[in-house]
Amino acid sequence: MKPTRRSTLALAVAAAAAPSVLRAQSAGEWRPTRPxxxxxxxxxxxxxxxxxxxxxxxxxxxxxxxxxxxxxxxxxxxxxxxxxxxxxxxxxxxxxxxxxxxxxxxxxxxxxxxxxxxxxxxxxxxSPHVLVVNPNLPVRNAQELVALLKANPGRYNFASAGIGSGVHLAGELFRSTSDVQVEMVHYRGGGPAVAALMSGEAQFGTPTMASSIGQIRQGGVRALAVAAAQRSPALPDVPSAVEAGIPRFIFExxxxxxxxxxxxxxxxxxxxxxxxxxxxxxxxxxxxxxxxxxxxxxxxxxxxxxxxxxxxxxxxxxxxxxxxxxx
Incomplete structure (x- = not known):
C-alpha cells in the first residue's frame, strides 16, 4: 500500500513523540486506574x-x-x-x-x-494523648484523680481503644507511673472509648487528641492534662503533664x-x-x-x-x- 500524506505525517509525529514516551516510561511514573x-x-x-x-x-x-x-x-x-x-x-x-x-x-x-x-x-x-475524665467524676486536676484512684483501688474503669492500641499503652504508662489500680476496659476503637467516657460507663481514660478534642471543647469530657512536656496549641488551656504534676506521663x-x-x-x-x-x-x-x-x-x-x-x-x-x- 502506497503511504498517503496523512499516514506519513502520523508516522512522523509518532517518531517525534517516541523519545518522550520512552522518557515517561523510564521515569516509572505510576497513576492508579481504579479507586x-x-x-x-x-x-x-x-x-x-x-x-x-x-x-x-x-x-x-x-x-x-x-x-x-x-x-x-x-x-x-x-x-x-x-x-x-x-x-x-x-x-x-x-x-x-x-x-x-x-x-x-x-x-x-x-x-x-x-x-x-x-x-x-x-x-x-x-499528637499527644490526653488524660480525661467523665465530667461527673469529682476531680478537677490530675493530682485529685490520682488520689481518688489510690483511695479506691480497682473501683474505676479505664476506657481503652482496644488491646494493643496507643490508648491502651498510654493507660498502662499512666497506671504504672502513678501507681494506681484500675479496671482496664477495652472498646473497639477510640470513638467507642470516648463515648463510654461521656456516658459514664468508664470514668477516665487517655484518648488520642484526635478522638477527644471535639468532646473536650464541648464539655463532654474534662481534660486534666496533655501527655506532653509542653501545652498543645490545639488545647492551650489544658496543662501539660509536667504542669499537672505527672511528669513521667509523656506519650504521643x-x-x-x-x-x-x-x-x-x-x-x-x-x-x-x-x-x-x-x-x-x-x-x-x-x-x-x-x-x-x-x-x-x-x-x-x-x-x-x-x-x-x-x-x-x-x-x-x-x-x-x-x-x-x-x-
Missing part, C-alpha cells in the same frame, strides 16, 4: 478515622482516583492491619494505623511482622501510612508524594480537628519504616519497665 482503599483498623470517629478522612479526598484528587476509607476494626487494629499485610502489593490498598508500633509490644501473637511485612508511604503527623502517637511489602518503588513514590502534598495542604485542618502536627523528615519509605522500628523498641521498653507483658 484505592485506605484501611482504618478501628471503628469510625477514632483518631485514625478522622485523620484518614481529612486526607483521603485531597489525596484522591491529586492521584485522580477516589480514596475509599474502609473501617476494619477488631483485636486492637490487628484484623485490619493483617488484611493490608496480605493484600496485593499493587498500590491499591494502604493502611493508616497509629497503633502499628504499639501492637508488637503488647500483643503476644501478631499474625504479621510490623516492619518486614510493610513499606512506608508517609507520616501524617504526631504518630500516624504512619503504610503499604504491603513488595509494593514497587514507583508506586510508593507516587503515593508518598500525594500524601505529603495533602498533609502539607491540610496542616491547619489536621491541627484544628485532630490536634495532629506534621513534621519533616519522612520523605522516603526507609525513613517511615525507621520511625516504626524505633517506635516498636520504645513502646516495648515502656511496657516492660511497667511490668506489662504481652497478652
Amino acid at each position: 484505592i482503599r485506605l484501611v482504618v483498623p478501628f471503628a469510625p470517629s477514632g483518631s485514625n478515622d478522622i485523620v484518614g478522612r481529612i486526607l483521603a479526598e485531597p489525596v484522591g484528587q491529586i492521584l485522580g482516583q477516589a480514596f475509599v476509607v474502609e473501617n476494619r476494626a477488631g483485636a486492637g487494629s490487628v484484623i485490619g492491619t493483617e488484611a493490608v499485610a496480605r493484600a496485593a502489593p499493587d498500590g491499591y490498598t494502604v493502611l493508616i494505623n497509629s497503633a502499628h508500633a504499639t501492637v508488637p509490644a503488647i500483643v503476644a501473637r501478631v499474625p504479621y511482622h510490623a516492619v518486614n511485612d510493610f513499606a512506608g508511604v508517609a507520616v501524617a503527623g504526631f 502517637e504518630f500516624f504512619p501510612i503504610l503499604a504491603p511489602a513488595g509494593t514497587p518503588p514507583n508506586v510508593l513514590s507516587a503515593l508518598g508524594a500525594a500524601f505529603r502534598t495533602a498533609i502539607q495542604q491540610n496542616a491547619g485542618k489536621l491541627s484544628e480537628m485532630a490536634g495532629v502536627a506534621p513534621r519533616p523528615g519522612y520523605e522516603t519509605p526507609e525513613q517511615v519504616m525507621t520511625l516504626v522500628r524505633e517506635g516498636v523498641d520504645q513502646y516495648t521498653a515502656i511496657l516492660r519497665a511497667a511490668g506489662v507483658q504481652p497478652e
Whole structure:
C-alpha cells in the first residue's frame, strides 16, 4: 500500500513523540486506574478515622482516583492491619494505623511482622494523648484523680481503644507511673472509648487528641492534662503533664501510612508524594480537628519504616519497665 500524506505525517509525529514516551516510561511514573482503599483498623470517629478522612479526598484528587476509607476494626487494629499485610502489593490498598508500633509490644501473637511485612508511604503527623475524665467524676486536676484512684483501688474503669492500641499503652504508662489500680476496659476503637467516657460507663481514660478534642471543647469530657512536656496549641488551656504534676506521663502517637511489602518503588513514590502534598495542604485542618502536627523528615519509605522500628523498641521498653507483658 502506497503511504498517503496523512499516514506519513502520523508516522512522523509518532517518531517525534517516541523519545518522550520512552522518557515517561523510564521515569516509572505510576497513576492508579481504579479507586484505592485506605484501611482504618478501628471503628469510625477514632483518631485514625478522622485523620484518614481529612486526607483521603485531597489525596484522591491529586492521584485522580477516589480514596475509599474502609473501617476494619477488631483485636486492637490487628484484623485490619493483617488484611493490608496480605493484600496485593499493587498500590491499591494502604493502611493508616497509629497503633502499628504499639501492637508488637503488647500483643503476644501478631499474625504479621510490623516492619518486614510493610513499606512506608508517609507520616501524617504526631499528637499527644490526653488524660480525661467523665465530667461527673469529682476531680478537677490530675493530682485529685490520682488520689481518688489510690483511695479506691480497682473501683474505676479505664476506657481503652482496644488491646494493643496507643490508648491502651498510654493507660498502662499512666497506671504504672502513678501507681494506681484500675479496671482496664477495652472498646473497639477510640470513638467507642470516648463515648463510654461521656456516658459514664468508664470514668477516665487517655484518648488520642484526635478522638477527644471535639468532646473536650464541648464539655463532654474534662481534660486534666496533655501527655506532653509542653501545652498543645490545639488545647492551650489544658496543662501539660509536667504542669499537672505527672511528669513521667509523656506519650504521643504518630500516624504512619503504610503499604504491603513488595509494593514497587514507583508506586510508593507516587503515593508518598500525594500524601505529603495533602498533609502539607491540610496542616491547619489536621491541627484544628485532630490536634495532629506534621513534621519533616519522612520523605522516603526507609525513613517511615525507621520511625516504626524505633517506635516498636520504645513502646516495648515502656511496657516492660511497667511490668506489662504481652497478652
